[in-house]
Amino acid sequence: MEWLYVLMPIAGVEIFWPGLIILGVGVGVIGGFFGMGGAWMVTPGLNILGFPMAFAIGTDIAHMAGKSLIATMRHGKFGNVDYKLGCVMIVGTVVGFEVGAQMIMWFERLGKVELYVRYMYLVLLALIAWMVFADVAKKRRKEAEAKAAGGEVDKLATGIEWHKTFHKIKIPPMMHFKEAQITCSMWLPIVISFLTGWLAGILGIGGGLIRMPALIYFMGCPTHVAVGTDLFEVMISGLYGAGTYTYKGRTELVAAAIMLVGASMGAQVGTVATKYIKGYGIRIAFGLAVIGCFLSIVLKLIAKAYKLPMFDHMSTALVLGLVAVMSGYIFLKMLAGAKKEVAAKKGRA
């Protein structure tokens, strides 16, 4: 069974390559579907496969750049990417990320910062999950009320409508974002991207997990456009991150390439699945993923606080289980949708 292992030229360790492909497929499907890089899922997976941690972040970012590129291209074809909005947001993201990173270095001198950052991450994840499910509940309430009145809710209606308040701010210059169907002050996406970038910088994460819901609830993007535009941002930051980490000698390209074989194909599956799942379906699945991430951090905190490595293993198992279940669900939904589409095509012919 030696052929199932490949020697990593730089790291000098033998890795079970089918494991890399399976992990790549899983995170690729989820990434293409939710519009995020998914570093919080990849790192425990690489760890399990025996990957040296010195190379984990760089390798993860490198594969993320490749898969988000192809997923952005596909989302773009579906009209899910607002490139103009993405370009405006890059400015805020870069500046915000840097401010956050510098702040965290300043806080580090005060000590115990890591613990506070984890707590902050938990609060943020809880807020995102609350926002998603409060929105879903409100939308359902609206639908029930409309049904009781004998009518129907507008197809474009949403539950939470905070973005409408933000759109009333008319500080010039005003901009129209065609794909997102939004006209607002240019400062709105800049401020939102600055804040999400700042949080990502403080938490030391890529930011897709925060940016996607921010695009929906604060900018007012339709879910599919939020996913596509977020992937565009992930692609740019991923390519840049891959360059800098590789320059530092922290990328194992062979591992990234093997993962990418699965991830780029998985990302296409995840992207196409968005064709068949309504916006609110994506929001609910995203909310569940956020809860999974929340629980994995809670387990890690318990493991650290009480020195119980078992909880660390449970956290890893939870994340990998979540990847398997979520990607399986998305894949099945995509298959069902494709089957229906092909049958409809045949029926028309």
Place this chain on the structure above:
Amino acid sequence: MRKLWAKIASFGVMILLLLPELALAAGPKAAPLVIVADTRKFTGWEAWWTNLYNESHLYFALLTIAIIPTIGVLFGVVADLIMSHIGIDLKSRELAEH
């Protein structure tokens, strides 16, 4: 108006020049250790690859930046071919709701 565009363009160039420094300062700091790949274990392209890593991280990074998108696009296109062969429409999306 032209002046304004010139200012915006020069600001953009400045950001691009300063960006590497800004981003290097961001994120978790890597431990200050030098990693050297063991070339003795390899022959052929792997030996060349490990040698490149040891000799120049810059060329290694440039090559990585070129290879990663290429592999992504290559296998993404393979997935596209399979999906369009099945009969999935890969050019449009009918759902138009939040």
